[in-house]
Amino acid sequence: MILVDTAYPGQLSLLHEAILSTGLHIHNLTSIFITHQDLDHIGSLADIIQASSSPVQVFASSIEKPYIQG
Structure with a gap:
């Protein structure tokens, strides 16, 4: 399962x-595509990764990557 963007912080539920x-279930998630670094696109990224029972690949452009990583 692939997710595009992750919404605002606190939106995991x-x-x-x-x-x-x-x-499906969040444990089916295999990949996340981040379109850009705005808060409404990356806000729940860390929560989703922590909630997953297996590693999740995160894809983003090289331009956006430093902003996404904080």
């Missing part, structure tokens, strides 16, 4: 509900 509504 809402993302989890949305994923469950598709019949």
Whole structure:
């Protein structure tokens, strides 16, 4: 399962509900694509990675990467 962007900080429960509504689970997540570093796109990234039961690959452009990494 691939997720594009991760919403605002504190949105993990809402993302989890949305994923469950598709019949999948957050533990099915394999990759996250970050379109750009704005807070509404990267806000829940760390929470999602911590909630996953297996490693999740994060993809972003080389221009955005330093901003995403903080």
